[in-house]
Amino acid sequence: MTETREPDESTAPRRGLNRRQWALAGAGLLLALPGGAARAQGAGVTRPPVLPPKLVDTRIVIAVDHRFALSHLPLTVAEQLHFFREEGLDVELREFPDEAQAMAAVQARAAHVLCSSLAPLLQPAARSQGWQSFVVQGRAPQLALGVSARSLAGFKSTADLRGRRVGLRANDPLGLQLLQALLQRDGVRLDELQLQPFPDAGAALQAMRFGPLDALCHTDPLITQMEQQGELRVVADTRNLRGTTEVFGGPLPVGCLSAPGEFIAQFPRIAQALTDALVHALKWLQTAGPSDLIKTVPESHFQGDRALYLSTVERSREAWTADGLMPRGGPETALRAAALKPMAPAELARCFTNGFASKAKERFRA
Numbered sequence: 001m002t003e004t005r006e007p008d009e010s011t012a013p014r015r016g017l018n019r020r021q022w023a024l025a026g027a028g029l030l031l032a033l034p035g036g037a038a039r040a041q042g043a044g045v046t047r048p049p050v051l052p053p054k055l056v057d058t059r060i061v062i063a064v065d066h067r068f069a070l071s072h073l074p075l076t077v078a079e080q081l082h083f084f085r086e087e088g089l090d091v092e093l094r095e096f097p098d099e100a101q102a103m104a105a106v107q108a109r110a111a112h113v114l115c116s117s118l119a120p121l122l123q124p125a126a127r128s129q130g131w132q133s134f135v136v137q138g139r140a141p142q143l144a145l146g147v148s149a150r151s152l153a154g155f156k157s158t159a160d161l162r163g164r165r166v167g168l169r170a171n172d173p174l175g176l177q178l179l180q181a182l183l184q185r186d187g188v189r190l191d192e193l194q195l196q197p198f199p200d201a202g203a204a205l206q207a208m209r210f211g212p213l214d215a216l217c218h219t220d221p222l223i224t225q226m227e228q229q230g231e232l233r234v235v236a237d238t239r240n241l242r243g244t245t246e247v248f249g250g251p252l253p254v255g256c257l258s259a260p261g262e263f264i265a266q267f268p269r270i271a272q273a274l275t276d277a278l279v280h281a282l283k284w285l286q287t288a289g290p291s292d293l294i295k296t297v298p299e300s301h302f303q304g305d306r307a308l309y310l311s312t313v314e315r316s317r318e319a320w321t322a323d324g325l326m327p328r329g330g331p332e333t334a335l336r337a338a339a340l341k342p343m344a345p346a347e348l349a350r351c352f353t354n355g356f357a358s359k360a361k362e363r364f365r366a
Contacts, residue, residue, distance in 0.1 A: 052088040055269055059090045062257070062274075063102035063111035066169070067095040068301050070220055070316050071255045074137045075115060077288075078281035080296050086280075087273035098171030112263065113274065117141070117174055118253040118331060119338040121351045130261020133352040135275040135360070137255025137282070139327040140244040140319035141174045144223045145182065146232035147215045148208065155235060159186045161193055164214040167204050170197035174254070175217045177337045181247050182236055201303070208232065220312035221303060228308075241318055250333035253326060256352075264353075272356050279324040279360035286322065323366040324357035 064072060075093065078084055084091040094111055096102040103120050105111040107129075114120075121131045147155045152164070161183075168175040180190055196213065198204040201222040207213045209231060216223075216232065220239065226232035237243035244252055257274055264271050288296070290310045302309045321327060331348050360366070 052086065054090070055088040055273055056267075059092050060084075060113065060270060060274070061092045061094050061105075061111040062113045062115050063094055063096055063105045064115040065096050065098050065102050065171070066219075067093060068303075069142070070312060071138045071142050071319070072115065073297070073313070073316075074278055074281040074285060074320060075255065076298070076301070077284060077296060078277045080298065081281070081284065083277035083280045084274070087277050089270070089273050089277070091274075091277075099173065100171075106259065112270075113257055113259050115255060115257055118256050118334040118352070119173065119177075119340075121256070121258055122331075122335055122338060122340055122343070122348075127347075127351065130264075131258055131351065132261060132264055133253070133256035133258040133326065134264060134271050134356045135257045135278050135324040136253050136321050136326050136330075136352075136357070137257075137278065137324075138320050139251035139253060139330060140241055141178070141238050141252050141254050142219055142316055142319050143175060143178050143217060143238050144220075144234050144243075145178060145215065145217045145236040146223055146226065146234045148213065149231055149233055151214045152233075155233070157186050158182045158188050161215060162188060163192065163194070165194040165196055165212050166215045166217065167196045167198055167207055167213045168217040169204075169219070170199050172197075173338075174252075177339075178236065178238060178247060179217055180339070181337060220316065221305065221308045224312050224315075225305070225308055239316055239319060244319075248333050248337050250329040251327040252333050252337060253330040253352075258352075268356075272359065275324060275356035276360045276363065279357060279364055279366050282320060282322060282324055283364050283366045285317070285320060323361040325354050325361065326352045326357075 062075070064075065066072070079091065079093060094105070096105060099116045099120055102111070102116060103114050103126075106114045118133055120126060121133055152160060154160075166179070168179070176190070179193070183190060183193075196207070198207065201218065204216060204218055205222060205226070208216050208226060216226075223232070223234065227234055236247055238247055238252070241251060244250075257278065259271070293310060293313060294306060297309075331352060335343060335348065
Protein backbone atom coordinates (compact mmCIF):
# COMPACT_ATOMS: atom_id res chain seq x y z
CA MET A 1 0.00 0.00 0.00
CA THR A 2 1.30 3.44 -0.91
CA GLU A 3 2.18 5.45 2.15
CA THR A 4 -0.51 8.03 2.92
CA ARG A 5 0.73 11.60 2.86
CA GLU A 6 0.27 13.38 6.16
CA PRO A 7 -2.55 15.95 5.67
CA ASP A 8 -2.12 19.63 6.37
CA GLU A 9 -4.45 21.75 8.48
CA SER A 10 -6.76 22.66 5.61
CA THR A 11 -7.49 19.06 4.58
CA ALA A 12 -7.34 17.38 7.98
CA PRO A 13 -11.10 17.04 8.58
CA ARG A 14 -11.41 14.80 5.52
CA ARG A 15 -8.23 12.78 5.90
CA GLY A 16 -6.56 10.52 8.42
CA LEU A 17 -5.41 11.91 11.76
CA ASN A 18 -1.83 12.98 12.16
CA ARG A 19 -0.16 13.13 15.57
CA ARG A 20 -1.29 16.68 16.28
CA GLN A 21 -4.84 15.89 15.24
CA TRP A 22 -4.99 12.84 17.52
CA ALA A 23 -4.25 15.21 20.38
CA LEU A 24 -6.84 17.71 19.16
CA ALA A 25 -9.36 14.90 18.81
CA GLY A 26 -8.88 14.05 22.46
CA ALA A 27 -9.37 17.70 23.36
CA GLY A 28 -12.54 17.76 21.30
CA LEU A 29 -13.92 14.87 23.32
CA LEU A 30 -13.27 16.73 26.55
CA LEU A 31 -14.77 19.98 25.29
CA ALA A 32 -18.01 18.50 23.95
CA LEU A 33 -20.55 19.39 26.63
CA PRO A 34 -24.05 17.87 26.94
CA GLY A 35 -25.60 21.32 27.23
CA GLY A 36 -24.09 22.60 24.00
CA ALA A 37 -27.19 22.02 21.88
CA ALA A 38 -29.44 23.85 24.32
CA ARG A 39 -27.10 26.86 24.50
CA ALA A 40 -26.92 27.07 20.72
CA GLN A 41 -30.64 27.84 20.52
CA GLY A 42 -30.19 31.08 22.44
CA ALA A 43 -32.58 32.75 24.88
CA GLY A 44 -35.98 33.67 23.51
CA VAL A 45 -35.22 32.39 20.00
CA THR A 46 -37.33 29.63 18.44
CA ARG A 47 -35.25 27.40 16.19
CA PRO A 48 -35.68 23.91 14.77
CA PRO A 49 -34.00 21.09 16.73
CA VAL A 50 -30.26 20.93 16.27
CA LEU A 51 -27.87 18.00 16.22
CA PRO A 52 -25.88 17.14 19.33
CA PRO A 53 -22.54 18.88 19.78
CA LYS A 54 -19.72 17.26 17.86
CA LEU A 55 -17.56 14.84 19.76
CA VAL A 56 -14.61 15.83 17.61
CA ASP A 57 -14.16 18.15 14.63
CA THR A 58 -12.19 15.61 12.65
CA ARG A 59 -14.10 13.44 10.21
CA ILE A 60 -14.05 9.80 11.32
CA VAL A 61 -13.08 7.53 8.42
CA ILE A 62 -14.28 3.92 8.38
CA ALA A 63 -12.27 1.72 6.03
CA VAL A 64 -14.44 -0.93 4.38
CA ASP A 65 -14.20 -3.36 1.47
CA HIS A 66 -17.15 -4.31 -0.80
CA ARG A 67 -19.14 -1.37 0.49
CA PHE A 68 -22.31 -2.34 -1.40
CA ALA A 69 -22.37 -5.87 0.07
CA LEU A 70 -25.55 -6.81 1.93
CA SER A 71 -23.47 -7.65 5.00
CA HIS A 72 -22.70 -3.90 5.26
CA LEU A 73 -26.29 -2.71 4.84
CA PRO A 74 -26.61 -1.63 8.52
CA LEU A 75 -23.60 0.63 7.99
CA THR A 76 -25.27 2.15 4.92
CA VAL A 77 -28.50 2.66 6.84
CA ALA A 78 -26.66 4.43 9.67
CA GLU A 79 -25.06 6.73 7.11
CA GLN A 80 -28.17 7.43 5.05
CA LEU A 81 -30.50 8.03 8.01
CA HIS A 82 -27.91 10.29 9.67
CA PHE A 83 -27.61 8.13 12.77
CA PHE A 84 -23.90 8.96 12.94
CA ARG A 85 -24.71 12.68 12.87
CA GLU A 86 -27.26 12.19 15.62
CA GLU A 87 -24.41 10.85 17.74
CA GLY A 88 -22.27 13.91 17.04
CA LEU A 89 -20.05 12.30 14.41
CA ASP A 90 -19.09 13.22 10.87
CA VAL A 91 -18.39 9.83 9.29
CA GLU A 92 -16.99 8.87 5.91
CA LEU A 93 -17.19 5.30 4.58
CA ARG A 94 -14.07 4.87 2.50
CA GLU A 95 -13.88 1.77 0.29
CA PHE A 96 -10.72 -0.29 -0.23
CA PRO A 97 -10.12 -3.23 -2.58
CA ASP A 98 -9.92 -5.79 0.22
CA GLU A 99 -9.75 -6.26 3.99
CA ALA A 100 -5.97 -6.27 4.08
CA GLN A 101 -5.71 -2.84 2.46
CA ALA A 102 -8.51 -1.47 4.63
CA MET A 103 -6.67 -2.65 7.73
CA ALA A 104 -3.40 -1.19 6.45
CA ALA A 105 -5.15 2.17 6.02
CA VAL A 106 -6.09 2.20 9.71
CA GLN A 107 -2.57 1.21 10.72
CA ALA A 108 -1.20 4.06 8.58
CA ARG A 109 -3.76 6.44 10.11
CA ALA A 110 -5.37 7.12 6.77
CA ALA A 111 -8.54 5.81 8.45
CA HIS A 112 -9.61 5.46 12.05
CA VAL A 113 -11.83 2.38 12.18
CA LEU A 114 -11.94 -0.88 10.22
CA CYS A 115 -15.05 -2.68 9.04
CA SER A 116 -14.21 -6.33 8.32
CA SER A 117 -14.74 -9.92 9.31
CA LEU A 118 -13.28 -10.94 12.67
CA ALA A 119 -10.48 -13.08 11.22
CA PRO A 120 -7.95 -10.26 10.56
CA LEU A 121 -8.11 -9.31 14.25
CA LEU A 122 -7.09 -12.84 15.24
CA GLN A 123 -3.78 -12.65 13.41
CA PRO A 124 -0.69 -12.34 15.66
CA ALA A 125 0.23 -8.88 14.34
CA ALA A 126 -3.21 -7.48 15.12
CA ARG A 127 -3.28 -9.07 18.57
CA SER A 128 0.06 -7.46 19.40
CA GLN A 129 -1.53 -4.05 18.71
CA GLY A 130 -4.57 -4.83 20.84
CA TRP A 131 -7.08 -4.69 17.98
CA GLN A 132 -10.64 -5.16 19.19
CA SER A 133 -14.02 -5.53 17.54
CA PHE A 134 -16.51 -3.34 19.41
CA VAL A 135 -19.75 -3.81 17.41
CA VAL A 136 -20.83 -6.53 14.97
CA GLN A 137 -23.17 -6.16 11.99
CA GLY A 138 -23.53 -9.79 10.91
CA ARG A 139 -23.33 -13.38 12.11
CA ALA A 140 -23.46 -15.00 8.66
CA PRO A 141 -21.17 -14.08 5.72
CA GLN A 142 -24.05 -14.08 3.19
CA LEU A 143 -22.10 -16.08 0.63
CA ALA A 144 -23.34 -19.03 -1.38
CA LEU A 145 -21.74 -21.63 -3.62
CA GLY A 146 -23.74 -22.45 -6.71
CA VAL A 147 -23.04 -24.89 -9.53
CA SER A 148 -23.92 -24.45 -13.18
CA ALA A 149 -27.23 -26.04 -14.16
CA ARG A 150 -25.66 -26.63 -17.56
CA SER A 151 -22.24 -28.16 -16.88
CA LEU A 152 -22.77 -29.63 -13.40
CA ALA A 153 -26.37 -30.78 -13.52
CA GLY A 154 -25.40 -34.05 -11.83
CA PHE A 155 -23.46 -32.44 -8.97
CA LYS A 156 -23.40 -34.62 -5.84
CA SER A 157 -20.48 -33.35 -3.73
CA THR A 158 -17.52 -31.00 -3.90
CA ALA A 159 -15.49 -33.92 -5.22
CA ASP A 160 -17.25 -33.10 -8.52
CA LEU A 161 -15.40 -29.77 -8.55
CA ARG A 162 -12.00 -31.38 -9.15
CA GLY A 163 -10.49 -29.83 -12.25
CA ARG A 164 -13.49 -27.51 -12.62
CA ARG A 165 -13.43 -23.73 -13.02
CA VAL A 166 -14.84 -21.98 -9.96
CA GLY A 167 -15.39 -18.23 -9.80
CA LEU A 168 -15.35 -16.06 -6.69
CA ARG A 169 -15.02 -12.43 -5.69
CA ALA A 170 -11.53 -11.03 -6.06
CA ASN A 171 -9.59 -10.62 -2.81
CA ASP A 172 -12.29 -12.36 -0.79
CA PRO A 173 -10.89 -14.39 2.14
CA LEU A 174 -14.39 -15.41 3.24
CA GLY A 175 -15.06 -16.99 -0.15
CA LEU A 176 -11.87 -19.01 0.13
CA GLN A 177 -12.76 -20.04 3.68
CA LEU A 178 -16.16 -21.24 2.46
CA LEU A 179 -14.60 -23.31 -0.32
CA GLN A 180 -11.94 -24.77 1.95
CA ALA A 181 -14.49 -25.77 4.60
CA LEU A 182 -16.57 -27.59 1.98
CA LEU A 183 -13.65 -29.23 0.20
CA GLN A 184 -12.09 -30.61 3.37
CA ARG A 185 -15.17 -32.73 4.00
CA ASP A 186 -14.67 -34.60 0.73
CA GLY A 187 -10.89 -34.74 0.84
CA VAL A 188 -10.45 -32.24 -1.99
CA ARG A 189 -7.59 -29.75 -2.04
CA LEU A 190 -8.12 -26.15 -3.05
CA ASP A 191 -5.38 -26.41 -5.67
CA GLU A 192 -7.37 -29.14 -7.43
CA LEU A 193 -9.84 -26.44 -8.53
CA GLN A 194 -9.27 -23.82 -11.20
CA LEU A 195 -10.08 -20.65 -9.27
CA GLN A 196 -10.99 -17.52 -11.20
CA PRO A 197 -11.44 -14.23 -9.29
CA PHE A 198 -13.78 -11.51 -10.56
CA PRO A 199 -13.62 -7.81 -9.67
CA ASP A 200 -17.39 -7.31 -9.77
CA ALA A 201 -20.70 -9.13 -9.97
CA GLY A 202 -21.29 -8.18 -13.60
CA ALA A 203 -18.12 -9.89 -14.77
CA ALA A 204 -18.95 -12.99 -12.72
CA LEU A 205 -22.46 -13.11 -14.21
CA GLN A 206 -21.17 -12.95 -17.77
CA ALA A 207 -18.56 -15.64 -17.12
CA MET A 208 -21.11 -17.92 -15.51
CA ARG A 209 -23.73 -17.35 -18.19
CA PHE A 210 -21.63 -17.28 -21.34
CA GLY A 211 -18.13 -18.24 -20.27
CA PRO A 212 -16.32 -21.28 -18.98
CA LEU A 213 -17.34 -21.28 -15.28
CA ASP A 214 -18.73 -24.45 -13.72
CA ALA A 215 -19.43 -23.01 -10.27
CA LEU A 216 -19.53 -19.67 -8.51
CA CYS A 217 -19.00 -18.60 -4.89
CA HIS A 218 -20.52 -15.14 -4.50
CA THR A 219 -22.96 -12.91 -2.64
CA ASP A 220 -26.46 -11.68 -3.31
CA PRO A 221 -28.15 -10.30 -5.28
CA LEU A 222 -26.15 -12.16 -7.97
CA ILE A 223 -26.72 -15.63 -6.53
CA THR A 224 -30.47 -15.12 -6.14
CA GLN A 225 -30.71 -13.67 -9.65
CA MET A 226 -29.09 -16.70 -11.28
CA GLU A 227 -31.00 -19.04 -8.98
CA GLN A 228 -34.33 -17.53 -10.01
CA GLN A 229 -33.43 -17.80 -13.68
CA GLY A 230 -32.54 -21.48 -13.37
CA GLU A 231 -28.90 -20.96 -14.32
CA LEU A 232 -27.42 -21.98 -11.02
CA ARG A 233 -28.18 -24.43 -8.20
CA VAL A 234 -27.09 -23.43 -4.70
CA VAL A 235 -25.24 -26.28 -2.96
CA ALA A 236 -23.90 -24.41 0.09
CA ASP A 237 -25.63 -21.39 1.59
CA THR A 238 -24.36 -19.05 4.31
CA ARG A 239 -27.02 -16.42 3.74
CA ASN A 240 -28.72 -17.67 6.90
CA LEU A 241 -27.69 -19.01 10.30
CA ARG A 242 -28.56 -22.62 9.59
CA GLY A 243 -26.44 -22.78 6.46
CA THR A 244 -23.58 -20.93 8.14
CA THR A 245 -23.61 -23.43 10.99
CA GLU A 246 -23.66 -26.36 8.54
CA VAL A 247 -20.59 -25.02 6.72
CA PHE A 248 -18.54 -23.46 9.52
CA GLY A 249 -19.90 -25.08 12.67
CA GLY A 250 -21.36 -21.89 14.15
CA PRO A 251 -22.07 -18.20 13.51
CA LEU A 252 -19.32 -16.31 11.66
CA PRO A 253 -18.90 -12.63 12.68
CA VAL A 254 -18.71 -10.22 9.74
CA GLY A 255 -18.99 -6.47 9.36
CA CYS A 256 -17.20 -5.90 12.67
CA LEU A 257 -16.17 -2.34 13.49
CA SER A 258 -12.76 -2.53 15.12
CA ALA A 259 -9.70 -0.45 15.91
CA PRO A 260 -6.32 -0.78 17.60
CA GLY A 261 -6.43 -0.78 21.38
CA GLU A 262 -4.79 2.66 21.47
CA PHE A 263 -7.71 4.26 19.64
CA ILE A 264 -10.40 2.58 21.74
CA ALA A 265 -8.64 3.47 25.00
CA GLN A 266 -8.07 7.09 23.96
CA PHE A 267 -11.47 7.72 22.37
CA PRO A 268 -14.08 5.54 24.09
CA ARG A 269 -16.82 8.10 23.42
CA ILE A 270 -16.21 7.87 19.68
CA ALA A 271 -16.36 4.06 19.85
CA GLN A 272 -19.60 4.32 21.82
CA ALA A 273 -21.10 6.82 19.37
CA LEU A 274 -20.23 4.60 16.39
CA THR A 275 -21.74 1.62 18.19
CA ASP A 276 -24.90 3.52 19.09
CA ALA A 277 -25.43 4.56 15.48
CA LEU A 278 -24.92 1.04 14.17
CA VAL A 279 -27.16 -0.62 16.77
CA HIS A 280 -29.79 2.02 15.95
CA ALA A 281 -29.52 0.93 12.30
CA LEU A 282 -29.72 -2.76 13.20
CA LYS A 283 -32.92 -2.15 15.15
CA TRP A 284 -34.36 -0.10 12.28
CA LEU A 285 -33.70 -2.97 9.88
CA GLN A 286 -35.68 -5.39 12.04
CA THR A 287 -38.95 -3.71 11.10
CA ALA A 288 -38.07 -1.85 7.88
CA GLY A 289 -40.38 -2.69 5.01
CA PRO A 290 -39.80 -2.45 1.25
CA SER A 291 -40.91 1.19 1.04
CA ASP A 292 -38.56 2.11 3.91
CA LEU A 293 -35.64 0.47 2.14
CA ILE A 294 -36.43 2.12 -1.19
CA LYS A 295 -36.44 5.53 0.50
CA THR A 296 -33.24 4.87 2.41
CA VAL A 297 -30.87 2.73 0.34
CA PRO A 298 -29.01 4.54 -2.49
CA GLU A 299 -30.15 3.58 -5.98
CA SER A 300 -26.66 2.28 -6.80
CA HIS A 301 -27.15 -0.58 -4.34
CA PHE A 302 -30.13 -1.91 -6.27
CA GLN A 303 -27.98 -2.60 -9.34
CA GLY A 304 -30.91 -1.88 -11.62
CA ASP A 305 -33.38 -4.33 -10.02
CA ARG A 306 -35.21 -3.11 -6.91
CA ALA A 307 -37.45 -6.17 -6.60
CA LEU A 308 -34.47 -8.52 -6.63
CA TYR A 309 -32.60 -6.46 -4.06
CA LEU A 310 -35.59 -6.28 -1.74
CA SER A 311 -36.12 -10.03 -1.92
CA THR A 312 -32.48 -10.65 -0.99
CA VAL A 313 -32.75 -8.28 1.97
CA GLU A 314 -35.82 -10.14 3.20
CA ARG A 315 -34.07 -13.51 3.13
CA SER A 316 -30.98 -12.01 4.80
CA ARG A 317 -32.63 -10.56 7.91
CA GLU A 318 -31.44 -13.25 10.31
CA ALA A 319 -27.89 -12.89 9.00
CA TRP A 320 -27.56 -9.55 10.81
CA THR A 321 -27.18 -9.28 14.55
CA ALA A 322 -30.11 -7.75 16.39
CA ASP A 323 -28.03 -5.78 18.87
CA GLY A 324 -24.41 -5.49 17.68
CA LEU A 325 -23.16 -8.03 20.24
CA MET A 326 -20.55 -10.61 19.29
CA PRO A 327 -22.52 -13.81 18.59
CA ARG A 328 -21.89 -16.60 21.07
CA GLY A 329 -19.31 -18.98 19.62
CA GLY A 330 -18.51 -16.55 16.81
CA PRO A 331 -14.83 -15.96 17.67
CA GLU A 332 -14.20 -19.70 17.89
CA THR A 333 -15.88 -20.21 14.50
CA ALA A 334 -13.80 -17.44 12.95
CA LEU A 335 -10.61 -18.98 14.32
CA ARG A 336 -11.43 -22.38 12.81
CA ALA A 337 -12.60 -20.93 9.48
CA ALA A 338 -9.37 -18.98 9.06
CA ALA A 339 -7.33 -22.12 9.93
CA LEU A 340 -5.44 -20.23 12.63
CA LYS A 341 -3.69 -21.80 15.60
CA PRO A 342 -5.95 -22.45 18.61
CA MET A 343 -6.03 -19.70 21.22
CA ALA A 344 -6.78 -19.79 24.91
CA PRO A 345 -10.29 -18.52 25.70
CA ALA A 346 -8.93 -15.52 27.60
CA GLU A 347 -6.66 -14.58 24.70
CA LEU A 348 -9.50 -14.92 22.20
CA ALA A 349 -11.78 -12.81 24.39
CA ARG A 350 -9.30 -9.93 24.19
CA CYS A 351 -9.99 -9.61 20.46
CA PHE A 352 -13.47 -8.18 21.02
CA THR A 353 -15.54 -6.30 23.56
CA ASN A 354 -19.29 -6.27 24.11
CA GLY A 355 -19.12 -3.31 26.46
CA PHE A 356 -20.16 -0.67 23.92
CA ALA A 357 -22.83 -2.81 22.24
CA SER A 358 -24.36 -3.72 25.62
CA LYS A 359 -24.85 -0.04 26.43
CA ALA A 360 -26.31 0.62 22.98
CA LYS A 361 -28.63 -2.38 23.30
CA GLU A 362 -30.00 -1.01 26.56
CA ARG A 363 -30.39 2.48 25.13
CA PHE A 364 -32.27 1.41 22.01
CA ARG A 365 -33.93 -1.67 23.54
CA ALA A 366 -32.55 -3.71 20.68
